[in-house]
Amino acid sequence: MIDILLVEDDPFTRKMMEDMLKLMGFNYASVPNGKEAVEFVKKEEPVLILMDISMPVMNGIEATREIKAMGRGSIIIMLTAFGDEKAMSEAANAGADDFILKPVDFNIMKSRIETAIIAEKFFEQKKSMLKNFEELKELNEKKIEELTEENFNLTFELLQKLAIVSEFxxxxxxxxxxxxxxxxxxxxxxxxxxxxxxxxxxxxxxxxxxxxxxxxxxxxxxxxxxxxxxxxxxxxxxxxxxxxxxxxxxxxxxxxxxxxxxxxxxxxxxxxxxxxxxxxxxxxxxxxxxxxxxxxxxxxxxxxxxxxxxxxxxxxxxxxxxxxxxxxxxxxxxxxxxxxxxxxx
The missing domain is CATH 1.10.3210.10 (Hypothetical protein af1432)
Incomplete structure (x- = not known):
């Protein structure tokens, strides 16, 4: 399974970010525009998408809107220049979950990616627990306590990650x-x-x-x-x-x-x-x-x-x-x- 899909049209920037994702230990794929990103997601659902906003063929905002319309659960983090408030607003309305400013600080990028993946893990676990509530009721009391504690600890791991990101x-x-x-x-x-x-x-x-x-x-x-x-x-x-x-x-x-x-x-x-x-x-x-x-x-x-x-x-x-x-x-x-x-x- 692909952890991260990188969507970036500039070859130099794309290669540099690919190298960094590889060093960070993520399983990734990359495409040069929004249209190819949409086609990729139709076949495989990455955990997270790093999406540039300004691209030929199909820009990041249009691609984000199409991916979210598919009902895919991938987290989408937009890559945008500082001060482009209009683009950030449009991206948010299209369904973007977060943004990282360009030029990208790779330490901050790593921390934001890790935080997003932890959040996704937490919400997926929560959704799964709700879906299988009837089955959970049949589990013994000790098992339920273990699952509750794990969910609780995951929540505070996410909070701690958010705190670290804020002053990274x-x-x-x-x-x-x-x-x-x-x-x-x-x-x-x-x-x-x-x-x-x-x-x-x-x-x-x-x-x-x-x-x-x-x-x-x-x-x-x-x-x-x-x-x-x-x-x-x-x-x-x-x-x-x-x-x-x-x-x-x-x-x-x-x-x-x-x-x-x-x-x-x-x-x-x-x-x-x-x-x-x-x-x-x-x-x-x-x-x-x-x-x-x-x-x-x-x-x-x-x-x-x-x-x-x-x-x-x-x-x-x-x-x-x-x-x-x-x-x-x-x-x-x-x-x-x-x-x-x-x-x-």
Whole structure:
């Protein structure tokens, strides 16, 4: 079975991407235009299709529309130039599942492909379980528990992959998301929230910056201060994150949507995107905002060195009741040794 069908008209780009897919260990096939892609899918259904948009004979949008009309389950990721919003909108309406910007960053491409395949595996398993529900009822209780646990673990593997994709361009992605998760859960627990809330915050916190997928590297990793135009573009990541996570029926992703959209609001009402103030800001977003800020200060980034402990404490006190919920800052400072334990060498 073919894992990936590459649809790219430019011979040089196609050969380069074929070489990369081979190195990544994927079983792939390639065609030079949308018409041949449609004919290929009629005979064989790949797990994922990497589809260029602008091609002769039949473009990627038309091909996507025809493939989706066949009822095929292949995930379609469009390859598009940055800023071509009209083409991306048309591709989405045609049924595209995701997009990757050109020129392609192969590390990001690999991660996005792996995430899409995990998602496909999860939804196929879910569909299969629903279809065979009557048969499952006849299984013994132990077997049902094993299947449920496997499905549960697969869901959170997908969430973890999404979190890594969102900040793939940072070297300490996994460690960063884990620390923000643990610190957020701890703050929620000390704040008096029940165990379900603590669980939801821990699982959703790593997805707070999922919208960074749509922000250019030149802005995200810029070593100097952002221009006003760049800062305005950076702020769009909360809206992008909300759109990615919206529409789910799961409590974790509903919580993650709230966190992604509101975690840059400030206690004094000067944040974004809605300029909410005080307790108008959802508590889960206030918690993750503080946990993420602590980790950002303690961590080395491409554009800055890690800050000393004294600096972090001073910043928390200075921004108490302006950026941060004062009650949450008090919880952190009252449990400083625990917080600091995450950053011991």
């Amino acid at each position: 361009r940072d070297q300490e992605t996994y460690e960063h998301t884990q620390r923000v998760s643990e610190i957020s859960g701890f703050i929620a627990k000390e704040y008096g929230k029940d165990m379900e809330f603590v669980f939801l915050v821990k699982r959703s916190a790593p997805l707070h910056d999922i919208g960074k997928i749509g922000i250019r590297d030149s802005i995200l990793l810029k070593p100097g201060k952002l221009t006003e135009e760049e800062y305005n573009e950076m702020k769009k990541h909360v809206e992008i994150g909300k759109n990615i996570l919206s529409g789910s029926n799961t409590k974790v992703l509903k919580t993650a949507e709230v966190v992604a959209y509101y975690h840059h609001e400030r206690w004094d009402g000067t944040g974004y995107p809605e300029r909410l103030k005080g307790t108008e800001i959802p508590i889960e977003a206030r918690i993750v905002c503080l946990a993420d800020s602590i980790d950002a200060m303690f961590s080395k980034r491409p554009y800055k060195e890690a800050k000393e402990e004294s600096f972090v404490k001073e910043e928390l006190l200075r921004n108490k009741s302006t950026q941060f919920d004062p009650d949450l800052v008090d919880i952190v400072l009252s449990n400083w040794e625990f917080i600091k334990s995450f950053y011991r060498k």
